[in-house]
Amino acid sequence: MKRLFFLGCLSMLLFLQCPPFALGAEVGIGVRVILASHQGETIDTRLQDIQANLGNLFNYSSYQLLQERSFLLTQGQSGQLPLAGNKDLLIKLLQEQGGTSELAVEILQSGKGIFKTTVKLKKGGTLLIGGPKHEEGVLILAISAQGS
Amino acid sequence: MPDCSRVASLLELYVDEALPQDEMAAVKKHVRRCRRCHKELTELTALRKHLRETVETGAADVPLSRIWEGVAERLDSPTIWERIVWAGKSIVFPFRPLKVLAGVAALVVLFLFIVPLVKSPPTPRVVVESVESEHPIMIFQGEGEIMVVWLFEKGEGKEGKE
Amino acid sequence: MEERELIERVQRGEKDAFQDLMAPYQRKIYSLLYGMVWNREDALELTQEVFVKAYRSIRSFRMASSFYTWVYRIAVNLALDFRRRRGKHIEIQREVDPPSNRGPDSSLLRKELNEKIRMSMATLPPHQRVALLLREVEGLTYKEIAKVMGCRLGTVMSRLHYAREEMRRALAPYLQGED
Numbered sequence: 001m002k003r004l005f006f007l008g009c010l011s012m013l014l015f016l017q018c019p020p021f022a023l024g025a026e027v028g029i030g031v032r033v034i035l036a037s038h039q040g041e042t043i044d045t046r047l048q049d050i051q052a053n054l055g056n057l058f059n060y061s062s063y064q065l066l067q068e069r070s071f072l073l074t075q076g077q078s079g080q081l082p083l084a085g086n087k088d089l090l091i092k093l094l095q096e097q098g099g100t101s102e103l104a105v106e107i108l109q110s111g112k113g114i115f116k117t118t119v120k121l122k123k124g125g126t127l128l129i130g131g132p133k134h135e136e137g138v139l140i141l142a143i144s145a146q147g148s
Numbered sequence: 149m150p151d152c153s154r155v156a157s158l159l160e161l162y163v164d165e166a167l168p169q170d171e172m173a174a175v176k177k178h179v180r181r182c183r184r185c186h187k188e189l190t191e192l193t194a195l196r197k198h199l200r201e202t203v204e205t206g207a208a209d210v211p212l213s214r215i216w217e218g219v220a221e222r223l224d225s226p227t228i229w230e231r232i233v234w235a236g237k238s239i240v241f242p243f244r245p246l247k248v249l250a251g252v253a254a255l256v257v258l259f260l261f262i263v264p265l266v267k268s269p270p271t272p273r274v275v276v277e278s279v280e281s282e283h284p285i286m287i288f289q290g291e292g293e294i295m296v297v298w299l300f301e302k303g304e305g306k307e308g309k310e
Numbered sequence: 311m312e313e314r315e316l317i318e319r320v321q322r323g324e325k326d327a328f329q330d331l332m333a334p335y336q337r338k339i340y341s342l343l344y345g346m347v348w349n350r351e352d353a354l355e356l357t358q359e360v361f362v363k364a365y366r367s368i369r370s371f372r373m374a375s376s377f378y379t380w381v382y383r384i385a386v387n388l389a390l391d392f393r394r395r396r397g398k399h400i401e402i403q404r405e406v407d408p409p410s411n412r413g414p415d416s417s418l419l420r421k422e423l424n425e426k427i428r429m430s431m432a433t434l435p436p437h438q439r440v441a442l443l444l445r446e447v448e449g450l451t452y453k454e455i456a457k458v459m460g461c462r463l464g465t466v467m468s469r470l471h472y473a474r475e476e477m478r479r480a481l482a483p484y485l486q487g488e489d
Contacts, residue, residue, distance in 0.1 A: 041435070048394065050294070052387065056460050057290050102277075115285075115299060118277040124293050125273030131283070131299030145273075160471060164445065166452055191478055191485040196446045198484070199477070202427045203447045207344040210354060212336050216329060218358040223325060223365060 026072050027093055027101045028146030029121075031081055033067040036060035036130070037137025050126065050142060058130070060137065070146065084134045086110050089141060099123060101145050107132070121145035152178075155185050163192045313377055320368050328365055335378060336361075338448060339385050345443040346389040346436075348428050356392055360385045375457075382450075382458040386440050393436050423484050430480035438473035441466055 044065040071079030073093040081089040090106040107115040130140040274295035319327035344353040
């Protein structure tokens with residue numbers, strides 16, 4: 001009986017080591033568009049999870065959430081989000097493997113690509129793209145992997 | 149001799165001793181003979197005195213040994229990871245006759261799995277593989293699981309991490 | 311023993327050296343946290359949390375920076391995080407009368423002023439409160455506060471200015487006429 005229990009535990013451990021089946025997996029990608037500026041000292045309460053990071057990384061006094069979108073993408077699929085100033089954000093899931101999503105992120109200005117990056121994101125990881133000017137501040141795009 | 153409005157704007161820097169020496173002396177001289185600025189200065193120093201007293205009085209009679217009791221307890225108690233390892237051991241090797249086998253198996257596991265894990269650094273959650281941009285960019289690592297790509301659009305000065 | 315040597319010993323895993331390393335800061339850290347939460351038990355718990363976190367992350371400390379600003383930074387981050395977790399439900403502890411040798415009137419006035427200061431501090435925005443405490447109570451310079459709070463000198467000065475302005479407004483009857 002004890003031997004059976006022992007073998008059972010071992011096989012369970014081996015099973016846990018196996019990667020999950022990943023064929024056609026859908027990946028959730030969250031995008032938040034933030035306006036960072038020196039106008040006032042308010043931080044949008046919906047940015048609480050990254051508030052400390054924003055404060056440590058940048059020197060703006062105000063962070064305002066302009067848009068929030070989630071995309072559920074399968075391999076090869078793209079999601080597009082119109083940004084202020086005639087800009088668009090394009091996110092394409094290149095592949096998903098072992099919990100890591102490889103994304104192509106592009107910013108288009110009037111349909112013309114001005115910035116493109118390829119990035120690997122694991123669940124919980126966040127890529128911040130900042131700098132595009134908007135009104136009295138700059139835009140910061142927070143792109144996070146929400147897992148499959 | 150500086151005028152009142154200028155001194156008023158310097159008073160906070162004066163109480164914080166953040167002015168150059170010559171300006172410190174000029175403000176000191178002005179405050180001695182100007183009632184308005186003297187009153188302002190008195191309020192600023194009184195605020196400091198009372199704030200300090202209030203905090204120090206409130207924090208005074210706490211036995212500092214109590215801090216260390218709690219710290220020692222938490223540093224001595226095992227972390228969650230240590231608990232998981234112990235629990236795992238008790239499940240995998242529950243009976244005595246297999247003690248030797250368990251020892252050998254543990255060594256094998258150590259060499260096959262744990263040693264490579266220790267040698268290779270943990271994979272970060274965000275890896276920027278390539279960037280093409282019309283504007284100059286800067287890439288830097290934030291705290292935790294954050295990576296930042298900053299675009300410097302034309303005409304923009306340095307803005308980002310200090 | 312020099313601080314640098316103590317840090318190196320703790321980084322090598324010598325737990326005993328940690329208490330010696332932190333001894334000069336324990337009262338200061340506790341006061342700062344008390345000024346943030348105005349509750350002795352919460353301040354005590356937070357101080358313990360600061361020390362545990364400092365111990366566990368001391369390997370990441372680089373000798374090039376100053377140790378006390380590093381410790382203060384941990385304390386400030388934990389205190390701000392505590393404020394966020396508790397939101398508006400922070401309980402301000404009522405104080406027992408502080409000992410006084412200036413007669414009943416001054417003792418009563420002092421108590422009233424203490425209470426007023428605690429209430430006014432509690433209504434300041436957390437970053438302004440931290441700046442004010444670091445400057446007025448801990449005596450840090452603008453540059454040191456900027457390092458601890460991870461912001462620019464200008465931001466420190468403006469936070470201090472607004473905090474002082476608000477405190478002076480709230481405490482006006484007590485501050486005027488002092489000389």
